[in-house]
Structure formats: structure tokens, C-alpha cells
Amino acid sequence: MVTRVLTVSILAGLLAGLIVAALQHVTTTPLILKAETYENAMRDGARAHLAFAQGEARIILAHGGADHAEGAEHDEWKPQDGAQRMLFTSVATIGTAIGFAALLLAGMLAAGDSIDPRRALIWGACGFLAFGLAPGMGLAPELPGAASAALQARQLWWLATTIATAIGLFLFLRYEAPWLKLLAVVVILLPHLVGAPHAPTPESKVPAELAAHFTSLSLGIQAALWLVTAFMVGTLWPWMSRRAAAA
Numbered sequence: 334m335v336t337r338v339l340t341v342s343i344l345a346g347l348l349a350g351l352i353v354a355a356l357q358h359v360t361t362t363p364l365i366l367k368a369e370t371y372e373n374a375m376r377d378g379a380r381a382h383l384a385f386a387q388g389e390a391r392i393i394l395a396h397g398g399a400d401h402a403e404g405a406e407h408d409e410w411k412p413q414d415g416a417q418r419m420l421f422t423s424v425a426t427i428g429t430a431i432g433f434a435a436l437l438l439a440g441m442l443a444a445g446d447s448i449d450p451r452r453a454l455i456w457g458a459c460g461f462l463a464f465g466l467a468p469g470m471g472l473a474p475e476l477p478g479a480a481s482a483a484l485q486a487r488q489l490w491w492l493a494t495t496i497a498t499a500i501g502l503f504l505f506l507r508y509e510a511p512w513l514k515l516l517a518v519v520v521i522l523l524p525h526l527v528g529a530p531h532a533p534t535p536e537s538k539v540p541a542e543l544a545a546h547f548t549s550l551s552l553g554i555q556a557a558l559w560l561v562t563a564f565m566v567g568t569l570w571p572w573m574s575r576r577a578a579a580a
Contacts, residue, residue: 337573338438345565346431353430353558354423361554362422364547368476368539426558433460433562438570444507450567457563459502465555467498467521471529474551476539482530494524 437456441448446456468491475481501521504513 337570337577338435338442341566341569341573342431342434342438345434345562345569346429347427349434349558349562349565350423350427350430352561353554354426356557357422357426357554358419360550361547362419364543364550365476368479368543368547430558430562433457433559434566436460437563437566448567448570450564453563453567453570454560457559457566459499459506460563461556461559463495463498463502465552465559467524468494469548469552471525473544473548476544476547479539479544482532486530490524490527490529494529497521497524 437453437460438448441453441456446452471494472487472491481487497520501517501519503517504520505517508514
């Protein structure tokens with residue numbers, strides 16, 4: 334059983350990740366690259382202003398030499414634009430899809446559901462609601478250069494919203510008692526009533542139209558990743574089960 338879960342998770346995640354990575358390459362990636370030009374332009378402008386204000390004085394850090402001080406932003410490695418960046422983005426997408434597949438299989442097996450394409454798609458849609466849409470209603474996907482609150486506060490709110498939405502959906506869809514359905518709605522709404530953390534001064538280097546376009550595309554890509562992964566899980570699991578029974 335464990336071997337089958339791992340095999341299906343890897344195969345489903347690989348296939349779904351490759352498909353969605355191709356979608357990312359023509360949808361969200363160009364917007365990220367465009368946003369980075371705004372971010373870099375603002376950073377270069379601030380650096381030039383600082384150099385002018387200091388009379389082009391050289392700043393030497395206590396724990397590093399002049400070369401380190403002047404090029405500190407180049408110390409951190411990042412993939413180069415082009416094929417290398419596309420490769421690393423695709424690998425991250427495939428890894429995420431494998432994780433989604435494992436979560437779907439674990440949930441369906443724990444709930445005792447039969448695993449087929451139709452039921453897997455329902456679970457995939459619920460996964461997107463819990464992990465994508467519900468948190469995105471408070472913390473929209475952000476482009477580089479966007480204003481945001483402290484990372485830890487955003488992570489905690491995202492985690493609480495995901496857990497609350499997953500619990501609420503499970504209660505609402507699994508139980509018929511009216512009071513449980515009402516409790517499910519309250520649980521789902523609670524994180525949004527508390528409110529997501531936002532930057533005290535919501536200033537962004539990115540045009541609002543570009544940010545809105547990225548948000549909608551990002552949520553669409555995440556929905557596609559959940560649904561394609563779920564379909565692959567629902568298709569591969571019965572096939573692997575038949576092969577195991579035949580063997």
C-alpha cells in the first residue's frame with residue numbers, strides 16, 4: 334500500500350507538474366519578469382539617491398570588505414533568466430504537485446472513499462478551496478515589489494485559514510446535521526472575520542493592473558494544478574490497483 338501511494342503520488346505529480354509548468358511559462362512567469370523590472374528600477378533609483386546623498390562615499394561593513402558591501406545583493410545565488418529559471422520553476426511545480434497528490438491520496442484513504450477520477454476531482458476542488466482560494470481572499474498572490482506584512486504573521490494566518498477551511502468543508506460535506514453545517518460555515522468564515530495581516534503602508538512598486546492580473550492568473554494556475562493532479566491520481570490509482578491484483 335505504501336509503495337503504491339508513493340508511486341502514484343510521484344507519477345501523478347510528475348505528469349500534472351509538467352502540464353502546469355508549461356502553463357506557468359506562458360501565463361504567470363512573464364508577469365513576474367515584468368514586475369522584477371519595476372522592482373529593480375526602484376532599487377537602482379534608491380541606490381543612486383543614497384550614493385548622491387553620501388557624496389559617493391564607500392561604505393565598508395564591519396563583517397565584510399568593500400567588495401562585499403558594494404555587491405551584497407549579488408551574494409545570494411538565484412537561477413539565471415531563461416532555461417535555468419524555467420527548469421527550477423518547473424521542478425518546484427512538480428514537487429508541489431507530488432505533495433498535492435500525496436495529500437489527496439492520504440485524505441481519500443483515511444476517509445475510506447473509493448478513488449476514481451470523479452471523486453478525486455471533488456477532493457481536488459476542495460483542496461484548491463482550502464489551500465488556494467480561501468487564503469487568497471485575504472492574502473492575494475503577490476508579485477515581486479508588492480507591499481506585504483511580516484512573513485511570520487502571513488504564514489500563521491495562511492496556515493490557520495487553510496486548516497479552518499479544510500475542517501469546515503469536511504464537516505459541511507460529510508454530515509447532515511444542520512447545526513454541524515452551521516458550525517462549518519462559522520469555522521470557514523472565522524479567519525476572515527479576524528482579518529489577514531497587511532502592510533501598514535500598502536505601497537507597491539508594481540502597477541495595480543499588473544498585480545490584479547497576476548492574482549487572477551495565479552489562482553487559476555493553482556486550481557489547474559489541483560484539478561489536473563486529482564485527475565491523475567483518480568486515473569492512476571485504479572490502474573495501479575488492477576496491476577497489483579493481477580500480480
